[in-house]
Amino acid sequence: MGLRKLTDKMKPTFSKGGKLSFLHSTFEAFESFLFVPDKVTTKGVHVRDSIDLKRVMTVVMISLVPCILFGMWNIGYQHNLAIGGDMGFWAIVWYGFLKILPLYLVSYIVGLGIEFTSAQIKGHQVNEGYLVTGLIIPLIIPVTTPLWMLAIAVAFAVIIGKEIFGGTGMNIWNPALLARAFLFFAYPNHMTGDKVWVAGASSAVDAFSGATPLSQTSEGLSGLLSNYSVTDMFFGFIPGSIGETSKVAILLGAIFLIYTGVGSWRTMLSCVLGALFVGVIANLCAPGPNSALAIPAYYHLLLGGFAFGTVFMATDPVSSAQTSAGKWIYGFLIGAVAVTIRLFNPGYPEGMMLSILLANTFAPLIDHYVVQSNIKRRLNRAKTV
Amino acid sequence: MSEHIRLKRGLDIPISGVASCTVTKTVVPDVVALKPTDFRGIIPRLLVKEGDAVKAGTPVFADKQHPEIIFCAPCSGVVNEIVRGEKRKLLEIRIKADKETDYLHFDVPKVYTLDRQNIIKLLLETGLWPAIIQRPYGVVANPCTTPKSIFISGMATAPLAADPDYIFSSEFDALQQGIEVLNKLTDGGIHLSLDARNFAGTELHKLQHVIYHSFVGPHPAGNVGVQINHISPLNKGELIWTIDLLSVSAIGKLFLNGIYDMRRTVAVAGPAALNPSYIKCIPGIAMSSLAEYFDTSKGELRIISGDILTGENVGTNGFLGFYNNLVTIIPEGRYFEMFGWVKPLRLKKFSASHSYFSWLTPQKQYDMDTNTNGEERAFVVSEIYSKVLPMDIYPVYLFKAILAEDIEKMENLGIYEIIEEDVALCEFVCPSKIEIQSIVTKGIDLMLKEMA
Numbered sequence: 001m002g003l004r005k006l007t008d009k010m011k012p013t014f015s016k017g018g019k020l021s022f023l024h025s026t027f028e029a030f031e032s033f034l035f036v037p038d039k040v041t042t043k044g045v046h047v048r049d050s051i052d053l054k055r056v057m058t059v060v061m062i063s064l065v066p067c068i069l070f071g072m073w074n075i076g077y078q079h080n081l082a083i084g085g086d087m088g089f090w091a092i093v094w095y096g097f098l099k100i101l102p103l104y105l106v107s108y109i110v111g112l113g114i115e116f117t118s119a120q121i122k123g124h125q126v127n128e129g130y131l132v133t134g135l136i137i138p139l140i141i142p143v144t145t146p147l148w149m150l151a152i153a154v155a156f157a158v159i160i161g162k163e164i165f166g167g168t169g170m171n172i173w174n175p176a177l178l179a180r181a182f183l184f185f186a187y188p189n190h191m192t193g194d195k196v197w198v199a200g201a202s203s204a205v206d207a208f209s210g211a212t213p214l215s216q217t218s219e220g221l222s223g224l225l226s227n228y229s230v231t232d233m234f235f236g237f238i239p240g241s242i243g244e245t246s247k248v249a250i251l252l253g254a255i256f257l258i259y260t261g262v263g264s265w266r267t268m269l270s271c272v273l274g275a276l277f278v279g280v281i282a283n284l285c286a287p288g289p290n291s292a293l294a295i296p297a298y299y300h301l302l303l304g305g306f307a308f309g310t311v312f313m314a315t316d317p318v319s320s321a322q323t324s325a326g327k328w329i330y331g332f333l334i335g336a337v338a339v340t341i342r343l344f345n346p347g348y349p350e351g352m353m354l355s356i357l358l359a360n361t362f363a364p365l366i367d368h369y370v371v372q373s374n375i376k377r378r379l380n381r382a383k384t385v
Numbered sequence: 386m387s388e389h390i391r392l393k394r395g396l397d398i399p400i401s402g403v404a405s406c407t408v409t410k411t412v413v414p415d416v417v418a419l420k421p422t423d424f425r426g427i428i429p430r431l432l433v434k435e436g437d438a439v440k441a442g443t444p445v446f447a448d449k450q451h452p453e454i455i456f457c458a459p460c461s462g463v464v465n466e467i468v469r470g471e472k473r474k475l476l477e478i479r480i481k482a483d484k485e486t487d488y489l490h491f492d493v494p495k496v497y498t499l500d501r502q503n504i505i506k507l508l509l510e511t512g513l514w515p516a517i518i519q520r521p522y523g524v525v526a527n528p529c530t531t532p533k534s535i536f537i538s539g540m541a542t543a544p545l546a547a548d549p550d551y552i553f554s555s556e557f558d559a560l561q562q563g564i565e566v567l568n569k570l571t572d573g574g575i576h577l578s579l580d581a582r583n584f585a586g587t588e589l590h591k592l593q594h595v596i597y598h599s600f601v602g603p604h605p606a607g608n609v610g611v612q613i614n615h616i617s618p619l620n621k622g623e624l625i626w627t628i629d630l631l632s633v634s635a636i637g638k639l640f641l642n643g644i645y646d647m648r649r650t651v652a653v654a655g656p657a658a659l660n661p662s663y664i665k666c667i668p669g670i671a672m673s674s675l676a677e678y679f680d681t682s683k684g685e686l687r688i689i690s691g692d693i694l695t696g697e698n699v700g701t702n703g704f705l706g707f708y709n710n711l712v713t714i715i716p717e718g719r720y721f722e723m724f725g726w727v728k729p730l731r732l733k734k735f736s737a738s739h740s741y742f743s744w745l746t747p748q749k750q751y752d753m754d755t756n757t758n759g760e761e762r763a764f765v766v767s768e769i770y771s772k773v774l775p776m777d778i779y780p781v782y783l784f785k786a787i788l789a790e791d792i793e794k795m796e797n798l799g800i801y802e803i804i805e806e807d808v809a810l811c812e813f814v815c816p817s818k819i820e821i822q823s824i825v826t827k828g829i830d831l832m833l834k835e836m837a
Contacts, residue, residue: 004721032760036725040755044812044822045803046693047400047715050734050741051816052759054726056766059740127762169763169817260739264768306575322767323779371782375797378777382620 007031014342025119056262057128063256063263064135064312066249072096073243075143078198078239099199100242103138106147110154111137118163122279129168129175129318130158136176136312138307139243140353141183142196149187153179173360174319177309177353184353192348197239212240212303214350217342220290224299233302244308247301254311263315266324267331271310275300276336282343292343300339310335311354319360323370334359389581390615392602394775396737396810397482398544400693401750404652404661406551412666412674414482417460418468418704419445419669421475423723424515425523426524427454429475437464442489442645444512445478454525457512459647459667461487470545480669488644496565496640504569511639516706517570517634520613520625522829523804532626534573534617536790537633539589540580540600542607543692543806547652550587552663556829557588559637566636567628568594578612589630602775610807614776619801631710651705653678655693655714655753657686668707672699675712685717687755694809718756728733734758735815737767762817773810776802780811784821787828792835800828 003323016026016343031037032054076092076099076373079085087095111134119126137154157179162171184191213233216223228238236246244250257263279297281322300306314334316322322332334355341351421429428449432653433439439462444455460482468477491511499507505528510512526532541549553560567575574596577589581599584590590597600606609627619625631649638646647667654661658678666674672688679686681701684793687832689696690706693713697706705712725731735743735751743749770780778799786794805822812821 003723035721035723036756036758037760038719038721039757039760041757044820045697045809046687046689046696046713046755047398047753047813048757048759048818049738049814049816050731050758051738051814052726052734052818053762053765053816054759055738056742056816058727111704123760125760129765166765169765261769262738262740262766317766317768322781324768324771371779371798374777374779378618378620378797378799381618 004033007034012197023120023312025124025126026116029116029119032125053128057131059260059262060132060257060312061135064132064139064243066252067139067243067246067312068100069137070138070236070246070249071371072100074236074245075099075199075242077237079200082198083200095199099143100138101144102147103141103143103242104134106150107134107137110137110151111158114155114158114163118159118167124167127168127233129162133157133175136243137179138274140176140180140241140308140313142191143199143242144196145183145190149183150179152186153182169318171318172364173307173357174313174316176311177357177360180353181357197241201383212304212360213238214342215294216241217292217379220292221295222290224295230299230302233299241305241308247307250307250311257311257315263311264317264320264327266327267315267320267334268310270328271314271335272301272332272333274337275339276335277332278336278339278343282339297339300342303342304350305352306335306338309356313352313356314359319363321363321366321370323367325372326363326366329370330359330363333362333366389599389601392600392606392611392615392775394772395542395603396773396814397542397589397603397607397741398693398753398813399735399747399750400544400656400715400753402655402658402661402752403545403750404547404654404658404663406548407662408650408665409660409662410664410675410677412664412670413484414460414667414670415674416465416479417458417462417482417667417669418477418479418670418671419456419458420477420704420706421446421456423707424456424525425829426522427515429456431467431475431478433464433478435464435467437466438462439480440487440489441647442491442512445480446475448525451527453509453528454514455509455512456515457645458785459645459669461485469492488646491639491643491645493643494639496562496569499569501569504566507639508566508636511645513632513636513645514641516628516635518627520610520619520627520804521801522833526626526834530624532571532573532624534576535567535571535626535628536576536609536613536616537578537595537628537630538607538609538612539577539587539630540607542580542602542604543694543711544604545652545654545711545713546607546692547650547663549589549718549773550583552650552710553630553634555590556634556637559634559641560630561592561637562640563633563635563637564592564594566640567633569704571626576612576616578607578609578616580607605773605807605810606775610802610805611775614802621796621801623801629708631708649711649714651709653712653714655689656710656754657716659711665707668705668709670705672701672703672705672712678712679714685719687715687717689713689715694813695806709752714753716752718754720756722756737773738816757818759818760817761819764817764819766816769814769816770808770811773814774808776807778802780808780821783828784819787824787831790831792831795828795832800832804829 003009077097080087111130115130157175161175161178165171234247258265276297282293321327337355338351427445430449432444439458443458448454460479462482465481466479470476516526517526577595578598579600605611690699691709783798
């Protein structure tokens, strides 16, 4: 327990009256990262469940691991395809690792830097929330995103999306999605098109198209399947944002989240139902087999960021609806709006980001009506007695 | 007999140290304390001074707003110390007990000859009135009001709670007598809830003149507030009285024997309790008289009057509370645990969540301590609270309304239907380590102030 002794020795320096007392929050954050604190209950219950927010966040981070690993491999794989090379498995993974590492470094250094600074200014403790946000952000952007853009987007998300509302637990929108939305609207050229999804594609062979299947939905089913099969889309051998391509990896994450009870199965299920609902209606109204409307409804679950958004972003406990009934409505809204945007706005086929942000905005309203109906039930009970 | 009421939501905390059903000690009281802080809504006015001799049943203090509500000494002896806290708040009246308890004898007529007013007068005079608790708010009942009914919980689901079948096995007559008395206080009947799993097995189901209900489910199914919520939920403006079986028995003994007899069987339990079992004693006994049940030499202990969710940390020099029949002894948790939150197994720790594996071993009991297992944060995870609150209430919205001091919202969201004990499990499972019971206390205090 040498580390414990060292921490105890350093503690007075950072405590009130110590030389470095202005770094109090930072010290405390590191200390509680290393050790579960020796705090005991004072009021109320005398024993506490062994779960804490660090544990909750850890669960989410573990659930993201399959997506990260696959994403790393897929970066290299797509690059290899684009240049027509013949890299081996480890070369592909190494290439992906080198591409993803700077994104993570920037995401965490900028994000945590702001979190620590603002905790320091407010004299608060550093919240664990950004550990997850920082892990998600690189997964939902194209691999070619310039690092300075990422830095600005992260700063925007943390400051405007979270800190001005009072930190983790108080924010209205999912901070990771806010970062992506910022990039999308500020630097659209780097977020859409055929060239952004594959690393090192500038040296690509001529015939190579880096388009994601999703961007080809406007061309109908045949356009969609011109480059990739459904199996490709399911396993994730397609271009796209780093973490979103493999539905297998996402499913693994979803199973883990549902099993631990950290992610809401209600939100995930209703989100899928919402997408299928709109998808089926579109199928029924499709004017011809080559219309985008004719794309079978279940394809939407495989395309673009739908699956990733459903599992990891819609279920964010802070920005989603809080009540069980509210979660059904909230999830359904996300799925339905996402597919609607995809089908009826060919200029911007990825609807998931906007639809989650929209549903985040409406979540308090949805909850308000759910709670209101509870209040009405209570008042009616008084009348009937 | 109505249908069983099944509650799915809730949690039985698997803490070790269940008291075995034997009485291992009869405590001869030495110093006994009466604690005005045990009674919510009471502003105490002293009726004795240091050096006064008292008998069991002598008034010791009264309520300032309702001087007819008096609180009596549970034993005979001499008042030897009056303990005050900040702003001279009255904390304890300590009585040095006689070797033999000398009871004040009350002239108690037969129950059937008395009407409601006579009964109330008698309960007030004999100091048993404070046993009756009013819902909403969980305050000592106002004798000028009439409740719609009276509720008694005949089941104990709290962690390590004393087993009612065991402790009342020889008090059946007193309980029946108490129920006859209570029946005079309301036209709405006496509602007694029993554990459906042991409905036929318990003596309590032989009690007469009560309306039976049966519940199946984990804690807080045994909380009277939860039972009310499922049987006859409280609306604005309504009053229900609740009383625990201990006090029903005490009222019965008063009418049978004419004395203020508070003797009770109390469980001593918990992971740090040596030989967890039952003792016979009176409320207010000093924890120092239970010295053989704990050993502070091996590490700091917490002595709780009550259960681990709602009890009071009284320490080794404290006293048993008026309403309590459980002393829980657990180790303090002042230790650092390196990377505790990230350890995958942590098999010695219990968690209701599936992020640990303790749910795979439901039979296992845990030596729990007082470590908070994390630091306080803002509300983040919203779903888990309602999983342990079997009522049609949105807990987080209610808590936030209390924090915002929005009276109308608090009313609408159910402040009338809960007291601290009902949301104690929400506090236990909270990953943000928020002191939820304190929030509810604040809400109830605010309501009492605003509605006064």
